[in-house]
Amino acid sequence: MAKLPILCYPDPRLLKVAQPVAKVDARIQALVADMLETMYDANGIGLAATQIDVHERVVVIDTSEERDQPLVLINPELVWASPETQVGEEGCLSVPGIYDGVERSTSVRVRATDQHGQSREIEADGMLAICIQHEMDHLMGKVFVEYLSPLKRTRIKTKIAKAQREERR
Numbered sequence: 774m775a776k777l778p779i780l781c782y783p784d785p786r787l788l789k790v791a792q793p794v795a796k797v798d799a800r801i802q803a804l805v806a807d808m809l810e811t812m813y814d815a816n817g818i819g820l821a822a823t824q825i826d827v828h829e830r831v832v833v834i835d836t837s838e839e840r841d842q843p844l845v846l847i848n849p850e851l852v853w854a855s856p857e858t859q860v861g862e863e864g865c866l867s868v869p870g871i872y873d874g875v876e877r878s879t880s881v882r883v884r885a886t887d888q889h890g891q892s893r894e895i896e897a898d899g900m901l902a903i904c905i906q907h908e909m910d911h912l913m914g915k916v917f918v919e920y921l922s923p924l925k926r927t928r929i930k931t932k933i934a935k936a937q938r939e940e941r942r
């Protein structure tokens with residue numbers, strides 16, 4: 774397994790649309806293992822392959838307290854999303870230090886393949902529902918800050934650029 778570098782907003786590679794995985798083989802299993810290691814190391818609750826510059830439809834999530842319940846979604850498809858919405862505070866490993874409210878469906882049902890090639894449907898609400906929608910957005914080239922106002926986005930870009938300059942010093 775290997776820890777991989779995470780792309781940082783506004784890197785244009787985060788805008789790429791991911792391609793479906795044709796077959797869950799050893800290469801995809803190795804990718805999943807690397808993504809899990811990268812997510813846990815960064816203390817994140819979700820990571821999309823897009824964020825490590827791999828443009829295939831693979832997502833890993835773990836919203837458990839103990840950090841021992843990895844959920845792997847390959848080729849996830851939204852089957853249903855509740856018309857009821859909620860505004861939750863979101864953050865992203867690609868947008869370090871930034872948290873803001875985003876309105877999303879309260880519950881969702883998703884069909885996806887796991888790392889063993891098994892297809893299944895998952896029903897989620899609460900934090901898991903938010904996380905699934907957030908990660909599926911990444912696969913479409915969308916970062917959560919795109920939901921915020923242009924003024925907020927400009928402030929975020931400025932803040933991240935400043936943090937990166939300080940890091941390089």
Ligand code: NI
Nearest residue numbers: 864865866867
């Ligand atoms: Ni994210």
